[in-house]
Amino acid sequence: MKFGILVNEGPYTHQASDSAYLFAKAAIDQGHEIYRIFFYHDGVNNGTRLATPPQDDRHIPNRWSELAKEHNLDLVLCVAAAQRRGMVDPDEMKRNKKDADNIADNFRISGLGQLIEAGIQADRLITFGD
DSSP, X not given: OEEEEEEOSOTTTOTHHHHHHHHHHHHHHTTOEEEEEEEOGGGGGXXXXXXXXXXXXXXXXXXXXXXXXXXXXXXXXXXXXXHHTTOOOHHHHHXXXXXXXXXXXXXXXXXXXXXXXXXXXXXXXXXXXX
């Protein structure tokens, strides 16, 4: 089965991030395909490269980055939600005249069309968080 995943909540504030990650990992381990993981609303905070959790805690953005690298996953942050929360990639940094970018490896910024496409292309679109 081919899944699309929508994550609406940020890391460390809601179980949705951990549940989505564990679902994606389990689906891959069971031989399923992940078409795309789309991060929306506060979920875009899963894609920050500036998170620095304590050493004895899980590093949620790194978990996503590593899973994407290992399995060639498409991790997409909603551009509007990201900009509202001060998250920019190198292109958005230049376009908006910011002095830094803060997107973690293996994440990219794009529009809601990517979510719509995931819903069309996947057999199931699974939502985590409100």
